[in-house]
Amino acid sequence: MKHWIKCSPTNTAVPTLVASAVFMVFSASTLAAAQPGNGSPPVNASPRATAHTGEVVVILAKEEAGTVDPTLASMTALRRPPFDSFRSLSRLSRSEIQLGVGQEQDVLLPNGRRVRLKLEQVLPNGKLRIRASINRPDKKDYLPLLQVVATPGDPFFVVGQSHQGGTLIVGIKVTP
Amino acid sequence: MNKAHPTGPSHPTGPSHPTGPSHGEQLLRWNRGELSAEEEQAFLEEDNRLQEQFDAPPVDAHSVESSRAVSDDALRNLNGLNEALQQALLPSEQELPTEELWARIQTGIRQSVQPGPDNVVELHSTRRKVILRWVPAASGLAMAAAAMFVLVHFDGESTVEDSVGISASTPPVATPPVATPLVEGAALGSAQEPTHEEAPAAVAAGSPQDGTTVEEVDFGHHAGTVFAVAGDHGQPLAVVWLSDEEELL
Numbered sequence: 001m002k003h004w005i006k007c008s009p010t011n012t013a014v015p016t017l018v019a020s021a022v023f024m025v026f027s028a029s030t031l032a033a034a035q036p037g038n039g040s041p042p043v044n045a046s047p048r049a050t051a052h053t054g055e056v057v058v059i060l061a062k063e064e065a066g067t068v069d070p071t072l073a074s075m076t077a078l079r080r081p082p083f084d085s086f087r088s089l090s091r092l093s094r095s096e097i098q099l100g101v102g103q104e105q106d107v108l109l110p111n112g113r114r115v116r117l118k119l120e121q122v123l124p125n126g127k128l129r130i131r132a133s134i135n136r137p138d139k140k141d142y143l144p145l146l147q148v149v150a151t152p153g154d155p156f157f158v159v160g161q162s163h164q165g166g167t168l169i170v171g172i173k174v175t176p
Numbered sequence: 177m178n179k180a181h182p183t184g185p186s187h188p189t190g191p192s193h194p195t196g197p198s199h200g201e202q203l204l205r206w207n208r209g210e211l212s213a214e215e216e217q218a219f220l221e222e223d224n225r226l227q228e229q230f231d232a233p234p235v236d237a238h239s240v241e242s243s244r245a246v247s248d249d250a251l252r253n254l255n256g257l258n259e260a261l262q263q264a265l266l267p268s269e270q271e272l273p274t275e276e277l278w279a280r281i282q283t284g285i286r287q288s289v290q291p292g293p294d295n296v297v298e299l300h301s302t303r304r305k306v307i308l309r310w311v312p313a314a315s316g317l318a319m320a321a322a323a324m325f326v327l328v329h330f331d332g333e334s335t336v337e338d339s340v341g342i343s344a345s346t347p348p349v350a351t352p353p354v355a356t357p358l359v360e361g362a363a364l365g366s367a368q369e370p371t372h373e374e375a376p377a378a379v380a381a382g383s384p385q386d387g388t389t390v391e392e393v394d395f396g397h398h399a400g401t402v403f404a405v406a407g408d409h410g411q412p413l414a415v416v417w418l419s420d421e422e423e424l425l
Binding site: 076077080081083125127129140141142143144145146147148149150151154155156157158159160161162 | 385386387388389390391392393394395396398400405406407408411413414415416417418419420421
C-alpha cells in the first residue's frame with residue numbers, strides 16, 4: 001500500500017535553517033578560540049626546560065633454550081608473538097636518560113652502535129614525539145631514522161641487530 | 177489523290193535497304209499509286225516491320241512465357257511462406273490474452289495513481305512543524321559536531337612549542353651526552369615506571385589512544401618491518417624489526 005504525505009508549504013524551515021547556521025558558526029568559533037595557541041594555554045603544556053626521564057633497555061634474545069631474566073618478567077610484550085619465539089632473554093644493560101624538548105642523548109649499545117634519542121615535541125594531548133636512530137659513530141649503518149609518537153611510559157622496540165649469536169632487543173620509553 | 181500513310185507522319189523515312197529504292201521513295205511512289213501489287217505488298221510488310229522496330233524491341237514469346245512461369249513460381253512460394261508463418265504464429269497469437277492483459281495493466285495503473293482516502297495519510301500540523309523544525313536543527317548540530325571533530329583532530333597535530341611561543345629554531349645540543357648504563361636493578365617499566373594515574377587525563381590508562389606508534393622510519397640499506405605488540409593494558413606498542421647482516425662484535 002502506497003502512502004501519500006500531504007505537506008503544505010510552510011515558512012518555518014527558513015528561520016530554522018538560519019538559526020542552525022548561526023549555531024554552527026558560533027560553535028566553531030568557540031571551539032577555535034579554545035584551542036591551544038590561540039590564547040588559552042594547553043592543559044598538558046610542558047615548558048621547554050622540563051626534562052623528561054626515560055630508559056633504554058638492551059636485551060639479548062636467543063632462540064636456543066635458556067633462561068629469561070627475571071627483571072624482564074614484567075614486560076608483557078616480550079611474552080607475546082613474535083618475541084615468544086625467543087626462549088632465552090638476558091638483559092645486557094639498562095640506561096637512564098633525561099630528555100628536554102629539542103635535546104638529544106646517546107646510549108651506547110654493546111655492539112658498538114649508539115642509540116641517539118631526541119625529544120622532538122610534547123603534543124598538547126600529552127604524547128611525546130621522539131626521534132631515534134641507531135648507528136655507529138658518524139655513520140648511518142643501521143637505522144637512520146625512526147620517529148615515534150609515544151604515550152609517556154609506553155615503550156617502543158627496535159629489534160634485529162645481531163650480537164653474540166643472538167638478536168638485540170632495544171626497548172625505549174620516555175616518562176613525563 | 178494521296179493515299180494515307182499506314183503508320184502516320186512519324187514513320188521513319190530512312191533507308192531500310194542499302195540497295196534498291198529507299199523506303200521513303202517507295203512511300204512517295206505508294207502515295208502516287210505507282211506501286212504494283214507486289215511492290216505495294218512488299219512496301220507494306222516493310223513498313224510494318226519498321227514500325228514494330230521503332231515502337232518496341234522485338235519480344236520473344238518464349239522468354240515471355242519463361243518469365244511468366246518464374247513469376248508464378250515465386251508467387252506460389254511466397255504464398256506458401258505466408259501460409260507457413262500464419263500457421264506457426266496463429267496458435268501463440270490465439271493463446272496470448274493481449275486485450276485482457278493490456279486492460280488489466282491500464283486498470284492497475286489507474287488504481288495506483290489515484291490517491292484515495294484509504295492510501296492517504298494526513299500529516300498533522302504539529303508533526304509537520306516538529307519535523308520541519310528539527311530536521312534542519314539536527315543537520316546543523318551534525319555539521320557543528322563535524323567541525324568540532326576537525327578542530328580536535330588538528331589540535332592533536334599542533335605542538336606545545338607553538339602554544340608557548342618557542343620557535344623551531346632552538347639550537348640543538350651540540351654534543352649529546354652519553355648515558356651510562358645503570359647497575360642491575362629494576363626492570364623496564366617496574367619501579368620507575370609511572371603509574372597511569374600520573375599520565376595526563378587525555379591519555380588515560382587503557383584508552384585506545386595509548387601506546388606508541390611509528391610516524392616515520394628510514395630503514396637505510398636494511399630490510400625492515402614495523403608492527404605492534406600489545407602492552408600490559410592492550411595498548412599497541414610499536415616494534416621496528418630491522419635486519420642486520422653485520423655483527424660488529
